[in-house]
Amino acid sequence: MADELKRRLVHASGSGLVALYLLADYLAIGLTWQYFRYLMIVLSVGVIVLEILRLRVGLEWWLYEKLTREYEQDQFAGYGYYMLSMTAVVLVFRPEIALPAMLMLALGDPISGAVSDDSLKRVKGPKVLVTMFVVSAALAAPFLSHAPLAILAAALGATVADGVTIRIREFVVDDNLTIPIYAAVLAWLVLEFVPI
Template sequence: MADELKRRLVHSSGAGLVALYLLADYFELGLTWPRFQVLMVVLAVGTIGLEFLRLQVGLDWQIYDKLTRDYEQDQFAGYGYYMVSMTVAVLLFDPQIALPAMLMLAIGDPISGAVSDDSLKFVKGPKVLVTMFVVSAIIAAPFLFEYPLAVLAAALGATIADGIKVRIGDYIVDDNLTIPIYASLLAWVVIEFVPV
């Protein structure tokens, strides 16, 4: 249980990237959106590099025992998907879409995990789904307030990604990969194609 709490705290720390961008933008410190995109690419490439060292070279830092789950010992870990998906969202979408999608992963996912019974169902229970939807909508509202339907669409995307497991063959797609992408994509579709 202590390791699970540590994982959730580390998961939530990704909100710091959003805070970094927002504060730098507010105080005009020069962290433009293109520079933030470069930062995210560097972080994602670094994460992939760490995973390569862990899986192929045998780098075995003790922190990996605390922050990875048993099933991740011999495969690409969730934190790698986390950084890749946030980076994809930042590269493909504007800040008003990408930033709340990042927060849905960083904050919404650990909160929904806290109310989950950790069972291996392919569709999570109503309490988890409603929690993720409400938290995600609250996160999206300040960024997408001009587009109320996009708030709901982003929350729906995050909820689907978090609440429904996708299986491809024997592989289950990690929700750390899908939450920001589904949320961003659905919000973008509504903004682009649904009349206000």
């Protein structure tokens, strides 16, 4: 239980990236959207290098033991998917779409996990789905207040990604990869194609 709480806190720490971007002007650090994209690329490359070292070379830090799950011991870990999916939405979408999608992963996922029974079901229970939807909509609202349908679409995308397990043969697609991508894509589709 203690390790699970630590994982959730580390998960939530990703919201610090969003905060860094939002506070960049106030802090006078000159972090434009383009520089933020570069930062995310650097972080993703760093994660890939760490995972190669862990899986191929055998690098074993105590941190891996505490923060990775048992099934991740011999495969690309969830934190890698986490960083790659955040980077993908930052590279593809504008801030009003990418930033809430990042927050849905950083904050929405651990909150929904806290109300989940941690069993691997094809579709999670109603309490988990409603929690993820409400939290995701609340996170999207400040960024997409001009487009309520986009808020709902982003929240729906995050909820489906979090709540529906996708299995490709024996491989279970990690929701750390899908949450920001589904949320951002659905928000973008609404903003582009639905009259506001």
